[in-house]
Amino acid sequence: MEQEYTITAFSENSIGLLNRVTIIFTRRQVNIESLTVSQSSIPGISKFTIVVKVTQEKVEKVTKQIEKLVEVLKAFYHTNDEIIQQEIALYKVPTEKLMSSNEIENLVRKSGARILEVTPDYTVIEKTGYKAETQELFQKLDAYGVTQFTRSGTVAVTKNPKELLTEYLKELE
Amino acid sequence: MEQKETQKPASIKVTGSQSVIKSLIEEGVEIMFGYPGGQIMPIYDALYDFTDKINHVLVRHEQGAAHAAQGYARATGKVGVAMATSGPGATNLITGIADAMLDSTPLVCITGQVGAMLLGTDAFQETDVIGISMPVTKWNVQVTKAEDIAPAIAKAFYIARTGRPGPVLVDITKNAQFAECDFQYKKCEGIRSYIPVPKVDVNKIDQAAKIINEAKKPYILFGQGVILGSAEKEFRAFVEKSGIPAAWTLLGNSSLPTSHPLNVGMLGMHGNYGPNIKCNECDVLIAIGMRFDDRVTGDVKRFAKQAKVIHIEIDPAEIDKNVKTEVAVLGDVKESLPLLTERIKTNNHEAWIGEFKKCMDIEYNQVIKKDIHPEKEGMTMGEVIRRITDKTKGDAILVTDVGQHQMIATRYFKFNKTRSCITSGGLGTMGFGLPASIGAKMGAPDREVILVVGDGGLQMTIQEMGTIFQTGAAVKIVLLNNNFLGMVRQWQQMFFEKRYSSVELINPDFITIAKGYSIEGQKVTSRTNIDNAIDTMLNHNGPYLLEVVVEKEGNVFPMVPAGCSVSEIRLE
Numbered sequence: 001m002e003q004e005y006t007i008t009a010f011s012e013n014s015i016g017l018l019n020r021v022t023i024i025f026t027r028r029q030v031n032i033e034s035l036t037v038s039q040s041s042i043p044g045i046s047k048f049t050i051v052v053k054v055t056q057e058k059v060e061k062v063t064k065q066i067e068k069l070v071e072v073l074k075a076f077y078h079t080n081d082e083i084i085q086q087e088i089a090l091y092k093v094p095t096e097k098l099m100s101s102n103e104i105e106n107l108v109r110k111s112g113a114r115i116l117e118v119t120p121d122y123t124v125i126e127k128t129g130y131k132a133e134t135q136e137l138f139q140k141l142d143a144y145g146v147t148q149f150t151r152s153g154t155v156a157v158t159k160n161p162k163e164l165l166t167e168y169l170k171e172l173e
Numbered sequence: 174m175e176q177k178e179t180q181k182p183a184s185i186k187v188t189g190s191q192s193v194i195k196s197l198i199e200e201g202v203e204i205m206f207g208y209p210g211g212q213i214m215p216i217y218d219a220l221y222d223f224t225d226k227i228n229h230v231l232v233r234h235e236q237g238a239a240h241a242a243q244g245y246a247r248a249t250g251k252v253g254v255a256m257a258t259s260g261p262g263a264t265n266l267i268t269g270i271a272d273a274m275l276d277s278t279p280l281v282c283i284t285g286q287v288g289a290m291l292l293g294t295d296a297f298q299e300t301d302v303i304g305i306s307m308p309v310t311k312w313n314v315q316v317t318k319a320e321d322i323a324p325a326i327a328k329a330f331y332i333a334r335t336g337r338p339g340p341v342l343v344d345i346t347k348n349a350q351f352a353e354c355d356f357q358y359k360k361c362e363g364i365r366s367y368i369p370v371p372k373v374d375v376n377k378i379d380q381a382a383k384i385i386n387e388a389k390k391p392y393i394l395f396g397q398g399v400i401l402g403s404a405e406k407e408f409r410a411f412v413e414k415s416g417i418p419a420a421w422t423l424l425g426n427s428s429l430p431t432s433h434p435l436n437v438g439m440l441g442m443h444g445n446y447g448p449n450i451k452c453n454e455c456d457v458l459i460a461i462g463m464r465f466d467d468r469v470t471g472d473v474k475r476f477a478k479q480a481k482v483i484h485i486e487i488d489p490a491e492i493d494k495n496v497k498t499e500v501a502v503l504g505d506v507k508e509s510l511p512l513l514t515e516r517i518k519t520n521n522h523e524a525w526i527g528e529f530k531k532c533m534d535i536e537y538n539q540v541i542k543k544d545i546h547p548e549k550e551g552m553t554m555g556e557v558i559r560r561i562t563d564k565t566k567g568d569a570i571l572v573t574d575v576g577q578h579q580m581i582a583t584r585y586f587k588f589n590k591t592r593s594c595i596t597s598g599g600l601g602t603m604g605f606g607l608p609a610s611i612g613a614k615m616g617a618p619d620r621e622v623i624l625v626v627g628d629g630g631l632q633m634t635i636q637e638m639g640t641i642f643q644t645g646a647a648v649k650i651v652l653l654n655n656n657f658l659g660m661v662r663q664w665q666q667m668f669f670e671k672r673y674s675s676v677e678l679i680n681p682d683f684i685t686i687a688k689g690y691s692i693e694g695q696k697v698t699s700r701t702n703i704d705n706a707i708d709t710m711l712n713h714n715g716p717y718l719l720e721v722v723v724e725k726e727g728n729v730f731p732m733v734p735a736g737c738s739v740s741e742i743r744l745e
Contacts (some may be wrong), residue, residue: 011366012365012366015315016303016304016313019304019307020307023307023308027308030231057741060493061490061494063494064489064490064492064494065490068488068489068490069491070311070312070332070366070367071312071363072366073365075367154210169441172365
């Protein structure tokens, strides 16, 4: 059965590695739902967070292929209940809509979003949460005309009390 | 007290190009295969001063360089080295690199690249070879500074030869070739993010041993891992103590002598009858250094479902990739097999082996007899191969191209020694044979190297006859000519209602072509002359082309048609 999995991979920070990682998905006809790459808590090591909707068998094989890459230290995959995940969304609405009633303000308060910037022309709202939540806010705000909307990919930490990679690096030593 | 030598050897000033050549020498490279061009000229210039240390073989096409390096690597166990210029030079290497990737052959490919300032400008002969080669290399890197060259080459050799071997590519921009740097070579001994050989888990060995000791009909499938791990001795000890029948994959061929009583034959689409059907009758399947390719398993949903599978393998990504395992023993076979041999009972499985023998009798009567002792007029590929292997007493290295002749040659050639069957397995690259045979001969000059090739494949890289001419590589070329792309024709006959679409070849006079390169040869069209012709070829001091006209529409059997179960193997 297909479900959402989050793959986290730790790698050396080297040119072209992103390409090597994405090729693994392309070759197997797996669509990437979201992908973020950033520096991990360990200097010099990048962390990939990749969300895919596939079967358990597929995610297992793909994760092994990622780990096989020379520059990848370790790759893991998790189901949603094994991780805490969030994504950030930005919404731009015309400031006049914000001013004409208190409805947008109410939406912002209720959904735990916040206003980042207000100019005479536009207002930028930020919301962090699950994808479903950022999507819900988008639909509500769009009633007032969202002029720009963007969301980051998912970032995630595991419910495991320790960083899996730190344990692994210790093991290596 | 003597002072300890703690001082490092003083570094010397060199150009990036000299650094390339010096690094290759430090890695023990004696032979390399390549073709010069604009963006790699500085390296060729540096090579000019080291011709006493490195024998650079000038091929006729870069694809030939890659395949020759493969042939060299497969025959010797060393890393093969190929070199080419940027753009078309680099892209011409790709087929060979892809072949090496699928067949786990250690290669270091060095390509020239436009100057770093020109990268991304669509400069003359600029191509993104890093991007192009990414899916078909184990690792690749672009070097833009002279001082980075030696460490990159050190890393390249380390990655190519360790763990599951594979091809790597080092792309060097022209400015880096010209620039000066300090040279001080340090071999790569490890990379933090790369564990080439997983540790053997003794618990897994115990579990595997228990299953093997309780098995009634155990069956070993072995692949190239035995050869790549230099574990032929350890493997043989395991086979002999366990008394378990063992069948080989195409690339595992020759790691156990053909004549060994427990060697039951070949797996796969055109493998032997018993070895195929017994996959679905054994109770325990022990896969050693092989990857359950679809050509071995047939329909994987109907493959060995009844068996407990033990997979002994160096690459964790191969575990459960195609066939689910009961026990996976990760690690180097050279290390894991002796641990397993220690823990298993000395056994023999006479009745079970008897079943393989019965299958071999059936196959002999229905297939083999007709192949090697034909009663019809036209010559068969099988009878030619058998005569050659008998006359070379199983001591020759066999190199093949791809197609019908490949299957017939690997089925009927006999081997006493390991690393003696060099063939393109995973990629099935027509044109592999001729250049690979040159590399094999140069790697093993004291051994007889027999290339068996078809009329289609020969013409894909026929220009490498020029390399044979120039180097004198004494390859014995056996051309099995049926004036057809035989394997495709066989499929068209069997699965496309004999609609022979673009498979008939109007061929040139191959003997005359060879003569143009001063390669002696003769064409044989009838059985009465074949023995003499083979003797002449084998006694000839130097390269030789023996063209044998074989029956036009011979088919290779047994056959597991694509998509069928191994149990549905056809004998005719």
